[in-house]
Amino acid sequence: MTNQKEPRAPLDMDADEFREAGHQLVDKIADFLAGLNERDIHKPNAANVAREALGTVSLPNTGSSTEDVIGEVSDLLLEQSLFNGHPRFWGYVNGSASPLGALGDLLASSINANVCTWTVAPVASEIERQAVGWIGDLLNFPNDPKCDSGGLLVSGGTMANITGLLAAKRARFGAEIREQGNVFKGAEKSKFYATVETHAWLEKALDMMGFGESAINRVATDDNLRMDIDALQKSIQCDLEQGFLPLAVIASAGTVSTGAIDPLEEIAEICKQHNIWFHIDGAYGAVSACVPSTSDELAGIGLADSVAMDAHKWLFVPFEAGCVLLRNRLHLTDTFAHETTYYPTTGGPNALPIAYRDQGVQTSRGFRALKVWMCLKRAGKDGYAQMIGNNIRQAKRLYEKVQQHPELEAVSQGLSITTFRYHPAEIHDEELLNKLNREILSTLQAKAWAYPSHATVNGKYLIRVCITNFRTTDQDIDELPDRVLSIARNIS
Numbered sequence: 001m002t003n004q005k006e007p008r009a010p011l012d013m014d015a016d017e018f019r020e021a022g023h024q025l026v027d028k029i030a031d032f033l034a035g036l037n038e039r040d041i042h043k044p045n046a047a048n049v050a051r052e053a054l055g056t057v058s059l060p061n062t063g064s065s066t067e068d069v070i071g072e073v074s075d076l077l078l079e080q081s082l083f084n085g086h087p088r089f090w091g092y093v094n095g096s097a098s099p100l101g102a103l104g105d106l107l108a109s110s111i112n113a114n115v116c117t118w119t120v121a122p123v124a125s126e127i128e129r130q131a132v133g134w135i136g137d138l139l140n141f142p143n144d145p146k147c148d149s150g151g152l153l154v155s156g157g158t159m160a161n162i163t164g165l166l167a168a169k170r171a172r173f174g175a176e177i178r179e180q181g182n183v184f185k186g187a188e189k190s191k192f193y194a195t196v197e198t199h200a201w202l203e204k205a206l207d208m209m210g211f212g213e214s215a216i217n218r219v220a221t222d223d224n225l226r227m228d229i230d231a232l233q234k235s236i237q238c239d240l241e242q243g244f245l246p247l248a249v250i251a252s253a254g255t256v257s258t259g260a261i262d263p264l265e266e267i268a269e270i271c272k273q274h275n276i277w278f279h280i281d282g283a284y285g286a287v288s289a290c291v292p293s294t295s296d297e298l299a300g301i302g303l304a305d306s307v308a309m310d311a312h313k314w315l316f317v318p319f320e321a322g323c324v325l326l327r328n329r330l331h332l333t334d335t336f337a338h339e340t341t342y343y344p345t346t347g348g349p350n351a352l353p354i355a356y357r358d359q360g361v362q363t364s365r366g367f368r369a370l371k372v373w374m375c376l377k378r379a380g381k382d383g384y385a386q387m388i389g390n391n392i393r394q395a396k397r398l399y400e401k402v403q404q405h406p407e408l409e410a411v412s413q414g415l416s417i418t419t420f421r422y423h424p425a426e427i428h429d430e431e432l433l434n435k436l437n438r439e440i441l442s443t444l445q446a447k448a449w450a451y452p453s454h455a456t457v458n459g460k461y462l463i464r465v466c467i468t469n470f471r472t473t474d475q476d477i478d479e480l481p482d483r484v485l486s487i488a489r490n491i492s
Protein backbone atom coordinates (compact mmCIF):
# COMPACT_ATOMS: atom_id res chain seq x y z
CA MET A 1 0.00 0.00 0.00
CA THR A 2 1.43 3.39 -0.98
CA ASN A 3 1.31 6.15 1.53
CA GLN A 4 0.19 8.84 -0.90
CA LYS A 5 -0.83 12.22 0.47
CA GLU A 6 -4.02 13.86 -0.78
CA PRO A 7 -3.19 16.90 -2.92
CA ARG A 8 -3.60 20.05 -0.86
CA ALA A 9 -6.28 22.58 -1.74
CA PRO A 10 -4.72 25.68 -3.35
CA LEU A 11 -5.90 27.91 -0.51
CA ASP A 12 -4.80 25.61 2.28
CA MET A 13 -1.62 26.44 4.23
CA ASP A 14 0.25 24.36 6.73
CA ALA A 15 1.34 25.85 10.03
CA ASP A 16 4.94 26.49 8.94
CA GLU A 17 3.90 28.24 5.74
CA PHE A 18 1.45 30.38 7.64
CA ARG A 19 4.04 31.26 10.23
CA GLU A 20 6.59 32.26 7.61
CA ALA A 21 4.19 34.31 5.48
CA GLY A 22 2.66 35.89 8.56
CA HIS A 23 6.02 36.88 10.05
CA GLN A 24 7.09 38.45 6.77
CA LEU A 25 3.90 40.43 6.51
CA VAL A 26 3.94 41.53 10.14
CA ASP A 27 7.56 42.67 9.75
CA LYS A 28 6.58 44.77 6.74
CA ILE A 29 3.64 46.31 8.57
CA ALA A 30 5.79 47.05 11.61
CA ASP A 31 8.34 48.87 9.39
CA PHE A 32 5.52 50.76 7.71
CA LEU A 33 4.13 51.87 11.08
CA ALA A 34 7.58 52.88 12.31
CA GLY A 35 8.08 55.16 9.30
CA LEU A 36 4.54 56.49 9.00
CA ASN A 37 5.29 59.90 10.50
CA GLU A 38 8.02 60.64 7.95
CA ARG A 39 6.01 59.69 4.88
CA ASP A 40 3.97 61.84 2.54
CA ILE A 41 0.31 61.32 3.39
CA HIS A 42 -0.45 60.15 -0.11
CA LYS A 43 0.87 60.04 -3.64
CA PRO A 44 -1.26 62.17 -5.92
CA ASN A 45 -0.88 59.75 -8.87
CA ALA A 46 -1.59 56.61 -6.85
CA ALA A 47 -4.72 55.45 -8.67
CA ASN A 48 -2.91 55.44 -12.02
CA VAL A 49 0.12 53.68 -10.55
CA ALA A 50 -2.15 51.05 -9.04
CA ARG A 51 -4.08 50.53 -12.28
CA GLU A 52 -0.85 50.11 -14.19
CA ALA A 53 0.65 47.75 -11.62
CA LEU A 54 -2.49 45.61 -11.45
CA GLY A 55 -2.85 45.60 -15.23
CA THR A 56 -5.88 44.57 -17.18
CA VAL A 57 -5.23 40.85 -17.51
CA SER A 58 -8.21 38.58 -16.91
CA LEU A 59 -8.10 36.12 -14.02
CA PRO A 60 -5.13 33.79 -14.64
CA ASN A 61 -5.81 30.07 -14.81
CA THR A 62 -2.81 29.32 -12.70
CA GLY A 63 -2.48 30.71 -9.22
CA SER A 64 0.61 32.41 -7.75
CA SER A 65 2.73 31.54 -4.74
CA THR A 66 1.71 32.87 -1.35
CA GLU A 67 4.95 34.84 -1.19
CA ASP A 68 4.30 36.53 -4.55
CA VAL A 69 0.70 37.36 -3.69
CA ILE A 70 1.57 38.94 -0.35
CA GLY A 71 4.67 40.65 -1.73
CA GLU A 72 2.95 42.21 -4.73
CA VAL A 73 -0.10 43.58 -3.01
CA SER A 74 1.52 44.65 0.25
CA ASP A 75 4.21 46.63 -1.58
CA LEU A 76 1.55 48.39 -3.62
CA LEU A 77 -0.62 49.17 -0.61
CA LEU A 78 2.15 50.20 1.74
CA GLU A 79 3.67 52.52 -0.87
CA GLN A 80 0.74 54.01 -2.73
CA SER A 81 -2.18 54.28 -0.31
CA LEU A 82 -3.52 57.37 1.33
CA PHE A 83 -2.48 56.99 4.96
CA ASN A 84 -5.25 58.22 7.22
CA GLY A 85 -3.16 57.12 10.21
CA HIS A 86 -0.54 59.76 9.38
CA PRO A 87 -0.28 62.34 12.18
CA ARG A 88 -1.41 65.14 9.86
CA PHE A 89 -4.35 63.41 8.22
CA TRP A 90 -7.29 65.56 9.30
CA GLY A 91 -9.80 65.01 6.48
CA TYR A 92 -13.47 64.01 6.73
CA VAL A 93 -13.98 62.01 9.94
CA ASN A 94 -11.46 59.19 9.61
CA GLY A 95 -9.96 57.82 12.80
CA SER A 96 -6.31 56.81 12.90
CA ALA A 97 -6.51 53.05 13.31
CA SER A 98 -4.97 51.34 16.28
CA PRO A 99 -2.41 48.67 15.24
CA LEU A 100 -4.00 46.48 17.90
CA GLY A 101 -7.21 46.63 15.85
CA ALA A 102 -5.29 45.20 12.87
CA LEU A 103 -4.19 42.27 15.03
CA GLY A 104 -7.80 41.90 16.12
CA ASP A 105 -8.82 41.62 12.47
CA LEU A 106 -6.23 38.89 11.95
CA LEU A 107 -7.46 36.89 14.91
CA ALA A 108 -11.11 37.43 13.99
CA SER A 109 -10.49 36.24 10.43
CA SER A 110 -8.60 33.23 11.71
CA ILE A 111 -11.57 32.15 13.81
CA ASN A 112 -13.88 33.32 11.00
CA ALA A 113 -16.85 33.52 13.34
CA ASN A 114 -20.16 34.22 11.64
CA VAL A 115 -21.84 36.27 14.36
CA CYS A 116 -25.29 35.45 13.04
CA THR A 117 -26.62 32.99 15.57
CA TRP A 118 -24.97 32.14 18.85
CA THR A 119 -24.85 28.46 17.98
CA VAL A 120 -22.15 29.09 15.38
CA ALA A 121 -20.45 31.94 17.23
CA PRO A 122 -20.92 31.43 20.96
CA VAL A 123 -17.82 33.26 22.16
CA ALA A 124 -17.94 35.95 19.49
CA SER A 125 -21.58 36.73 20.35
CA GLU A 126 -20.64 37.24 23.98
CA ILE A 127 -17.69 39.44 23.02
CA GLU A 128 -20.00 41.56 20.85
CA ARG A 129 -22.49 41.86 23.70
CA GLN A 130 -19.76 43.09 26.01
CA ALA A 131 -18.27 45.47 23.43
CA VAL A 132 -21.70 47.03 22.80
CA GLY A 133 -22.25 47.42 26.54
CA TRP A 134 -18.82 49.05 26.97
CA ILE A 135 -19.60 51.50 24.18
CA GLY A 136 -22.77 52.31 26.14
CA ASP A 137 -20.57 52.94 29.21
CA LEU A 138 -18.40 55.38 27.26
CA LEU A 139 -21.48 57.25 26.04
CA ASN A 140 -23.19 57.20 29.44
CA PHE A 141 -26.00 55.29 27.77
CA PRO A 142 -27.94 52.98 30.13
CA ASN A 143 -26.01 49.74 30.47
CA ASP A 144 -27.00 48.05 33.64
CA PRO A 145 -27.48 44.27 33.22
CA LYS A 146 -31.09 44.63 34.39
CA CYS A 147 -32.02 47.45 31.99
CA ASP A 148 -33.64 46.95 28.61
CA SER A 149 -31.01 48.66 26.52
CA GLY A 150 -28.91 46.91 23.92
CA GLY A 151 -27.63 47.15 20.41
CA LEU A 152 -25.27 45.71 17.88
CA LEU A 153 -22.28 46.44 15.75
CA VAL A 154 -22.83 47.35 12.12
CA SER A 155 -20.67 48.44 9.20
CA GLY A 156 -20.58 52.13 10.14
CA GLY A 157 -22.46 55.28 11.05
CA THR A 158 -24.76 55.22 8.04
CA MET A 159 -25.95 51.71 8.79
CA ALA A 160 -26.23 52.45 12.53
CA ASN A 161 -28.42 55.46 11.83
CA ILE A 162 -30.58 53.58 9.33
CA THR A 163 -31.03 50.77 11.85
CA GLY A 164 -32.19 53.30 14.45
CA LEU A 165 -34.77 54.78 12.10
CA LEU A 166 -36.03 51.34 11.03
CA ALA A 167 -36.62 50.57 14.71
CA ALA A 168 -38.40 53.91 15.10
CA LYS A 169 -40.72 53.10 12.23
CA ARG A 170 -41.57 49.66 13.62
CA ALA A 171 -42.10 51.07 17.11
CA ARG A 172 -44.53 53.65 15.77
CA PHE A 173 -46.62 51.47 13.48
CA GLY A 174 -46.42 48.02 15.06
CA ALA A 175 -46.19 44.62 13.43
CA GLU A 176 -48.70 45.23 10.66
CA ILE A 177 -46.43 47.61 8.79
CA ARG A 178 -44.37 44.58 7.81
CA GLU A 179 -47.31 43.26 5.86
CA GLN A 180 -48.59 46.45 4.37
CA GLY A 181 -45.55 48.68 3.98
CA ASN A 182 -45.75 52.43 4.03
CA VAL A 183 -49.39 52.61 2.96
CA PHE A 184 -50.25 51.34 6.46
CA LYS A 185 -52.37 53.78 8.49
CA GLY A 186 -51.12 56.79 6.57
CA ALA A 187 -47.45 56.06 7.26
CA GLU A 188 -46.68 58.08 4.16
CA LYS A 189 -47.58 61.14 6.22
CA SER A 190 -44.57 60.57 8.47
CA LYS A 191 -42.22 63.46 9.16
CA PHE A 192 -38.61 63.45 10.34
CA TYR A 193 -36.96 66.51 11.87
CA ALA A 194 -33.31 67.40 11.41
CA THR A 195 -31.15 70.40 10.56
CA VAL A 196 -29.36 70.95 7.26
CA GLU A 197 -26.16 70.11 9.12
CA THR A 198 -27.25 66.47 9.48
CA HIS A 199 -25.06 64.06 7.51
CA ALA A 200 -26.40 62.83 4.17
CA TRP A 201 -27.10 59.33 5.52
CA LEU A 202 -30.55 60.72 6.34
CA GLU A 203 -31.56 61.23 2.72
CA LYS A 204 -30.26 57.74 1.92
CA ALA A 205 -32.22 56.25 4.81
CA LEU A 206 -35.55 57.88 3.98
CA ASP A 207 -35.18 57.02 0.32
CA MET A 208 -34.45 53.36 1.17
CA MET A 209 -37.27 53.27 3.71
CA GLY A 210 -39.77 54.48 1.13
CA PHE A 211 -40.65 57.72 2.93
CA GLY A 212 -38.73 59.84 0.45
CA GLU A 213 -36.61 62.89 1.10
CA SER A 214 -39.68 65.13 1.23
CA ALA A 215 -40.45 63.54 4.62
CA ILE A 216 -37.56 65.53 6.11
CA ASN A 217 -38.47 68.80 7.80
CA ARG A 218 -35.35 70.91 8.04
CA VAL A 219 -35.30 72.70 11.36
CA ALA A 220 -33.57 76.08 11.55
CA THR A 221 -30.26 76.39 13.40
CA ASP A 222 -28.88 79.01 15.78
CA ASP A 223 -25.65 80.97 15.23
CA ASN A 224 -23.63 77.94 16.27
CA LEU A 225 -25.41 75.65 13.79
CA ARG A 226 -27.28 73.83 16.56
CA MET A 227 -30.92 72.89 16.20
CA ASP A 228 -33.18 75.79 17.20
CA ILE A 229 -35.60 74.44 19.79
CA ASP A 230 -38.36 76.99 19.15
CA ALA A 231 -38.20 76.24 15.45
CA LEU A 232 -38.49 72.52 16.22
CA GLN A 233 -41.56 73.05 18.42
CA LYS A 234 -43.23 75.20 15.76
CA SER A 235 -42.45 72.78 12.98
CA ILE A 236 -43.94 69.84 14.89
CA GLN A 237 -47.01 71.86 15.88
CA CYS A 238 -47.59 73.00 12.33
CA ASP A 239 -47.26 69.43 10.98
CA LEU A 240 -49.67 68.09 13.59
CA GLU A 241 -52.25 70.72 12.64
CA GLN A 242 -51.93 69.68 9.00
CA GLY A 243 -52.45 66.00 9.76
CA PHE A 244 -48.86 64.87 9.38
CA LEU A 245 -47.30 62.30 11.68
CA PRO A 246 -44.12 63.41 13.44
CA LEU A 247 -42.17 60.16 13.64
CA ALA A 248 -38.65 61.01 14.73
CA VAL A 249 -36.37 63.88 15.61
CA ILE A 250 -32.80 63.31 14.50
CA ALA A 251 -30.30 65.25 16.57
CA SER A 252 -26.57 65.40 15.92
CA ALA A 253 -23.99 64.83 18.64
CA GLY A 254 -21.23 66.36 16.57
CA THR A 255 -22.13 67.46 13.06
CA VAL A 256 -19.87 66.40 10.24
CA SER A 257 -18.97 69.93 9.10
CA THR A 258 -18.33 71.83 12.32
CA GLY A 259 -18.79 69.42 15.26
CA ALA A 260 -21.93 71.20 16.50
CA ILE A 261 -23.90 69.41 19.21
CA ASP A 262 -27.67 69.90 19.12
CA PRO A 263 -29.35 70.69 22.48
CA LEU A 264 -30.02 67.06 23.30
CA GLU A 265 -31.84 67.36 26.62
CA GLU A 266 -34.27 69.96 25.31
CA ILE A 267 -34.96 67.89 22.22
CA ALA A 268 -35.57 64.84 24.42
CA GLU A 269 -38.16 66.84 26.35
CA ILE A 270 -40.01 67.86 23.18
CA CYS A 271 -39.96 64.29 21.90
CA LYS A 272 -41.42 63.11 25.20
CA GLN A 273 -44.20 65.72 25.05
CA HIS A 274 -45.29 64.63 21.59
CA ASN A 275 -44.43 60.94 21.84
CA ILE A 276 -41.87 61.20 19.04
CA TRP A 277 -38.89 58.85 18.66
CA PHE A 278 -35.63 60.57 19.64
CA HIS A 279 -32.68 59.46 17.56
CA ILE A 280 -29.14 60.80 17.94
CA ASP A 281 -26.53 60.65 15.22
CA GLY A 282 -23.41 60.45 17.33
CA ALA A 283 -21.34 58.76 14.63
CA TYR A 284 -18.59 61.30 15.12
CA GLY A 285 -19.01 62.95 18.49
CA ALA A 286 -20.94 60.71 20.88
CA VAL A 287 -17.82 59.08 22.30
CA SER A 288 -16.59 62.45 23.54
CA ALA A 289 -19.18 61.98 26.32
CA CYS A 290 -16.29 60.30 28.16
CA VAL A 291 -14.33 63.57 28.23
CA PRO A 292 -15.12 65.71 31.30
CA SER A 293 -15.19 69.00 29.33
CA THR A 294 -17.87 67.75 26.91
CA SER A 295 -19.82 65.26 29.02
CA ASP A 296 -22.40 67.85 30.21
CA GLU A 297 -23.27 68.87 26.68
CA LEU A 298 -23.73 65.21 25.78
CA ALA A 299 -25.67 64.21 28.89
CA GLY A 300 -28.85 63.91 26.79
CA ILE A 301 -27.47 60.85 25.00
CA GLY A 302 -28.93 58.65 27.70
CA LEU A 303 -32.40 60.04 26.95
CA ALA A 304 -32.46 58.98 23.32
CA ASP A 305 -34.49 56.06 22.00
CA SER A 306 -31.63 55.22 19.66
CA VAL A 307 -28.07 56.39 19.21
CA ALA A 308 -25.68 55.73 16.34
CA MET A 309 -21.94 55.90 16.85
CA ASP A 310 -18.85 54.89 14.92
CA ALA A 311 -16.03 52.89 16.43
CA HIS A 312 -14.04 53.42 13.22
CA LYS A 313 -13.96 57.14 13.85
CA TRP A 314 -12.98 58.33 17.31
CA LEU A 315 -12.51 54.93 18.95
CA PHE A 316 -9.58 54.42 16.58
CA VAL A 317 -10.79 50.98 15.47
CA PRO A 318 -9.95 49.99 11.85
CA PHE A 319 -12.81 50.15 9.34
CA GLU A 320 -15.56 48.90 9.41
CA ALA A 321 -17.18 49.24 12.82
CA GLY A 322 -20.26 51.23 13.76
CA CYS A 323 -22.70 50.67 16.58
CA VAL A 324 -26.37 51.35 17.24
CA LEU A 325 -27.71 51.45 20.78
CA LEU A 326 -31.38 51.30 21.74
CA ARG A 327 -32.90 52.21 25.07
CA ASN A 328 -35.26 49.29 24.56
CA ARG A 329 -33.55 46.52 22.62
CA LEU A 330 -36.86 44.74 22.02
CA HIS A 331 -37.48 47.23 19.21
CA LEU A 332 -34.61 45.62 17.35
CA THR A 333 -36.02 42.11 17.55
CA ASP A 334 -39.48 43.47 16.70
CA THR A 335 -37.98 45.07 13.61
CA PHE A 336 -35.60 42.43 12.37
CA ALA A 337 -36.46 38.97 13.73
CA HIS A 338 -38.09 36.55 11.30
CA GLU A 339 -38.91 32.91 11.92
CA THR A 340 -37.16 30.50 9.59
CA THR A 341 -37.09 26.76 9.22
CA TYR A 342 -33.30 26.70 9.06
CA TYR A 343 -31.97 28.82 11.95
CA PRO A 344 -32.37 27.97 15.62
CA THR A 345 -35.07 29.87 17.47
CA THR A 346 -33.80 32.38 19.96
CA GLY A 347 -35.72 31.23 23.01
CA GLY A 348 -37.30 34.67 23.36
CA PRO A 349 -36.09 38.19 22.78
CA ASN A 350 -34.42 38.42 26.18
CA ALA A 351 -32.47 35.20 25.83
CA LEU A 352 -28.72 35.29 25.96
CA PRO A 353 -26.51 34.74 24.10
CA ILE A 354 -27.92 37.09 21.51
CA ALA A 355 -28.88 35.96 18.02
CA TYR A 356 -27.55 38.98 16.18
CA ARG A 357 -29.26 38.15 12.89
CA ASP A 358 -32.49 39.00 14.73
CA GLN A 359 -31.20 42.42 15.75
CA GLY A 360 -30.22 44.03 12.48
CA VAL A 361 -30.23 43.96 8.68
CA GLN A 362 -27.41 41.46 8.15
CA THR A 363 -27.70 37.70 8.42
CA SER A 364 -24.10 36.54 8.07
CA ARG A 365 -22.01 38.94 10.08
CA GLY A 366 -18.28 39.25 10.53
CA PHE A 367 -16.55 39.35 13.89
CA ARG A 368 -15.87 43.11 13.88
CA ALA A 369 -16.62 43.05 17.59
CA LEU A 370 -13.22 41.59 18.36
CA LYS A 371 -11.16 44.59 17.24
CA VAL A 372 -13.62 46.90 19.01
CA TRP A 373 -13.43 44.87 22.22
CA MET A 374 -9.63 44.68 22.09
CA CYS A 375 -9.23 48.45 21.63
CA LEU A 376 -11.74 49.19 24.42
CA LYS A 377 -10.03 46.73 26.74
CA ARG A 378 -6.55 48.09 25.94
CA ALA A 379 -7.34 51.81 26.35
CA GLY A 380 -10.11 51.70 28.94
CA LYS A 381 -12.32 54.69 29.66
CA ASP A 382 -9.38 56.79 30.87
CA GLY A 383 -7.32 56.04 27.77
CA TYR A 384 -10.15 57.15 25.49
CA ALA A 385 -10.84 60.25 27.58
CA GLN A 386 -7.18 61.14 27.26
CA MET A 387 -6.93 60.57 23.45
CA ILE A 388 -10.25 62.21 22.59
CA GLY A 389 -9.72 65.06 25.06
CA ASN A 390 -6.30 65.68 23.55
CA ASN A 391 -7.77 65.98 20.04
CA ILE A 392 -10.37 68.48 21.29
CA ARG A 393 -7.65 70.51 22.96
CA GLN A 394 -5.58 70.45 19.76
CA ALA A 395 -8.52 71.71 17.68
CA LYS A 396 -8.94 74.60 20.14
CA ARG A 397 -5.24 75.28 19.97
CA LEU A 398 -5.43 75.46 16.18
CA TYR A 399 -8.36 77.87 16.38
CA GLU A 400 -6.31 80.16 18.66
CA LYS A 401 -3.25 79.93 16.41
CA VAL A 402 -5.33 80.85 13.36
CA GLN A 403 -6.73 83.84 15.22
CA GLN A 404 -3.21 85.19 15.62
CA HIS A 405 -2.83 85.59 11.83
CA PRO A 406 -4.59 88.67 10.44
CA GLU A 407 -4.85 87.14 6.95
CA LEU A 408 -6.68 84.08 8.27
CA GLU A 409 -10.26 84.01 9.53
CA ALA A 410 -11.03 81.46 12.26
CA VAL A 411 -14.65 80.51 11.59
CA SER A 412 -15.73 77.71 13.93
CA GLN A 413 -14.53 75.33 16.60
CA GLY A 414 -16.62 72.41 17.79
CA LEU A 415 -15.37 69.15 19.34
CA SER A 416 -12.19 68.32 17.42
CA ILE A 417 -13.10 70.31 14.29
CA THR A 418 -11.76 73.75 13.51
CA THR A 419 -12.68 75.60 10.33
CA PHE A 420 -10.97 78.65 8.92
CA ARG A 421 -10.18 80.37 5.66
CA TYR A 422 -7.70 82.68 4.03
CA HIS A 423 -9.27 86.10 4.16
CA PRO A 424 -7.00 89.10 3.76
CA ALA A 425 -8.65 92.39 4.77
CA GLU A 426 -8.63 93.79 1.24
CA ILE A 427 -10.70 90.96 -0.31
CA HIS A 428 -14.47 91.27 0.15
CA ASP A 429 -15.71 89.28 -2.82
CA GLU A 430 -17.10 86.01 -1.38
CA GLU A 431 -16.83 84.19 -4.69
CA LEU A 432 -13.20 85.09 -4.99
CA LEU A 433 -12.57 84.00 -1.41
CA ASN A 434 -14.21 80.66 -2.11
CA LYS A 435 -12.13 80.19 -5.22
CA LEU A 436 -8.91 81.08 -3.42
CA ASN A 437 -9.61 78.77 -0.50
CA ARG A 438 -10.55 75.92 -2.82
CA GLU A 439 -7.22 76.32 -4.54
CA ILE A 440 -5.30 76.62 -1.28
CA LEU A 441 -6.84 73.41 0.04
CA SER A 442 -6.21 71.42 -3.11
CA THR A 443 -2.58 72.62 -3.19
CA LEU A 444 -2.16 71.75 0.48
CA GLN A 445 -3.59 68.28 -0.12
CA ALA A 446 -1.45 67.75 -3.22
CA LYS A 447 1.71 68.64 -1.28
CA ALA A 448 0.80 65.71 1.02
CA TRP A 449 2.31 67.28 4.15
CA ALA A 450 -1.11 67.66 5.77
CA TYR A 451 -4.57 66.59 4.65
CA PRO A 452 -7.50 68.66 5.91
CA SER A 453 -10.76 68.54 3.94
CA HIS A 454 -13.35 71.28 3.44
CA ALA A 455 -16.70 72.43 4.79
CA THR A 456 -19.16 74.82 3.21
CA VAL A 457 -20.96 76.83 5.86
CA ASN A 458 -23.39 79.63 4.99
CA GLY A 459 -21.96 79.65 1.46
CA LYS A 460 -18.36 80.02 2.68
CA TYR A 461 -15.81 77.48 1.50
CA LEU A 462 -13.68 76.65 4.53
CA ILE A 463 -10.59 74.64 5.30
CA ARG A 464 -11.75 72.07 7.83
CA VAL A 465 -9.38 70.26 10.20
CA CYS A 466 -10.96 67.31 11.99
CA ILE A 467 -8.54 65.73 14.45
CA THR A 468 -9.57 62.17 15.24
CA ASN A 469 -5.99 61.06 15.36
CA PHE A 470 -3.93 59.82 18.30
CA ARG A 471 -0.67 60.50 16.43
CA THR A 472 -1.19 64.24 15.91
CA THR A 473 1.24 66.38 17.92
CA ASP A 474 0.92 70.01 18.98
CA GLN A 475 3.84 70.79 16.70
CA ASP A 476 1.88 69.40 13.72
CA ILE A 477 -0.94 71.77 14.61
CA ASP A 478 1.29 74.78 15.16
CA GLU A 479 2.91 74.50 11.73
CA LEU A 480 -0.32 74.43 9.76
CA PRO A 481 -1.27 78.15 9.67
CA ASP A 482 2.14 79.14 8.23
CA ARG A 483 1.94 76.39 5.62
CA VAL A 484 -1.50 77.60 4.55
CA LEU A 485 -0.34 81.21 4.38
CA SER A 486 2.71 80.35 2.33
CA ILE A 487 0.52 78.55 -0.23
CA ALA A 488 -2.01 81.40 -0.18
CA ARG A 489 0.63 84.05 -0.87
CA ASN A 490 1.91 82.07 -3.85
CA ILE A 491 -1.58 81.73 -5.29
CA SER A 492 -3.00 85.21 -4.80
Ligand SMILES: Cc1ncc(COP(=O)(O)O)c(C=O)c1O
Pocket (backbone or CB within 6 Å): 092, 093, 155, 156, 157, 158, 159, 199, 201, 252, 254, 255, 256, 281, 282, 283, 284, 310, 322
Ligand atom coordinates in the same frame (compact mmCIF):
# COMPACT_ATOMS: atom_id res chain seq x y z
C1 LIG B 1 -22.03 62.89 11.83
C2 LIG B 1 -21.87 61.72 10.90
N1 LIG B 1 -22.90 60.86 10.71
C3 LIG B 1 -22.82 59.81 9.90
C4 LIG B 1 -21.66 59.56 9.19
C5 LIG B 1 -21.59 58.36 8.29
O1 LIG B 1 -20.78 57.39 8.89
P1 LIG B 1 -20.15 56.19 8.04
O2 LIG B 1 -19.25 56.84 7.04
O3 LIG B 1 -19.41 55.39 9.03
O4 LIG B 1 -21.27 55.46 7.41
C6 LIG B 1 -20.56 60.43 9.32
C7 LIG B 1 -19.34 60.21 8.55
O5 LIG B 1 -18.42 61.00 8.57
C8 LIG B 1 -20.67 61.53 10.22
O6 LIG B 1 -19.65 62.36 10.42
